[in-house]
Amino acid sequence: MSDELKSNLSQPSDAGPTAARSTMPIWIIVLTLLLLFFGAVYFDHHSGWFDKQVYAPYTSADQLALYQPKSGAAAAQARGRPAYEAACGVCHGSDGLGKLGQAPPLAGSEWVAKDVASLARIPLAGLNGPVQVAGKDWNLSMAPMGAGMSDADLAAVLTYIRESWGNKYGAVSTDEAKTARAAINGNAPSAADLARMTPGERGHAVYQKFGCAQCHGPDAKGGVPNPNAKTAEQIPSLIYVADGYTKDELINFIKRGERDIPRMNPAGPEPPHFMPQWGPIITDSELDDLAAYLLSLKPKGENLGF
Amino acid sequence: MRMNNKLGVFLLGLTALALLGAGMARAEDQLDAETKARIDKYEQGPATIDVSKYPQGIQDNYGTFSQKCAQCHKLSRPVNCDYALPDEWSRYVKRMMHKPGSGIDSADGKKIYEFLTYDSSVRKKAMLDDKLAKLSADDKAAAVAKIKEVHDKYDNK
Secondary structure, eight states: OOHHHHHHHSSSSOOOOOOOOOOHHHHHHHHHHHHHHHHHHHHHHHHHGGGGHHHHOOHHHHHHHHHHHOOOHHHHHHHHHHHHHHHTTTOOOOOOOTEEEEEETTTHHEEEESSSHHHHHHHOOOOOEEEEEEEEEEEEEETTTTSSSHHHHHHHHOOOOOOOOEEOOOOHHHHHHHHHHHHHGGGSOOOHHHHHSSSSHHHHHHHHTTTTHHOOTSOOOOBHHHHHHHHTTTTOOOTTTHHHHHHHHHHHHHOEEEOOOOOOSTTSSSOOBBBOTTTTOOHHHHHHHHHHHTTTTTTTTOOOOO | OHHHHHHHHHHHHHHHHHHHEEEHHHHHGGHHHHHHHHHHHHHHHHHHOOOOOHHHHHHHHHHHHHHHHHEEEEESSHHHHSSSSHHHHHHHHHHHHTTTOOOOHHHHHHHHHHHHHHHHEOOOOOOHHHHHHSSHHHHHHHHHHHHHHHHHHTTTO
């Protein structure tokens, strides 16, 4: 046995093995936190939040077939539904049954059964005044909600209306929608005319195109009845918007609309008319012109002194 | 034990960051909800203003403001909102005034505008100064002149 080994064996083992401890470097902690942060952002954007519609959307092959691209009338109907919900469903209802005091039904309506040109005139030009639908009298006004739609979208919406809720009146083609629009727009200014006009003049054309006059009057002085609206049961005049809005504020308001009209009698019925959300329907350049027109309406020389 | 505390703080930090990350990602979808929340916040604030130290004319105008504006909305909305510049109040009052059935004529509208402009220059002075500082030189001069006009009309009278 060597001297060294003897010496080691003779040493008392007074302590066990110890592990060295050192602090975790701060950059690892920061990096981990950053990775987790961006992980959370990525998770939020791409995970679908564990919704079963994301991870297991179909329960059968038949169900899957329902979601396959459609052609012809079926495609138009599929395309028409979201456009209908956005532009028409708020008043006429997702079930096409209409709403009392707000909009007549489309399900079983004789107006839906009419020829395409007559039906298309309603969304293209709006409808104001008494009308009989399915044996009931209605006296309301509807803005031309289809005036800003493309011919294909208009055809799709009309097809959806004519082929839903038990209606079986056939599809509407894009060409038919185009022809109906051309018949109504006969007096509308041409592109060359529009190019020569001032922004205010173009805005007046926009005012007419989208049927603002249906509710706010041909001279924008308002006065169309809106029962139980806090605004003296009438749709407001627009001739003083220059007093209350900057151009940006006015454009934003038109885009946003006002769905909930304050009621004169809180316990009374909902006022039938509201300001539609025009943002998805009127283009930005048209909105710019429309604002220029509306801001020009204030009577000259009127000064409130503040 | 010390290690457990550190681990706890670390995990809490992670959770907070993860929630913050998810929240930030969702923020863009909640603009409308935020606008509504902002209005709700205004309306939850106080609905009255202590005008005892304001000039008598402004105190009278406060009466007009309280009576007319409360017809349609909570007074706490204009009292606590982020309008402070004379032009902001002018547009806001005229917008309300021109609503059919508002019952606010031009004389009432002017009284309400003067009250709100005066009140903003006192009670919301910090907000007003901040807004003035962001205006162009011309706009700032015009705003300051409008505030002065109201003070000159009512102070020491």
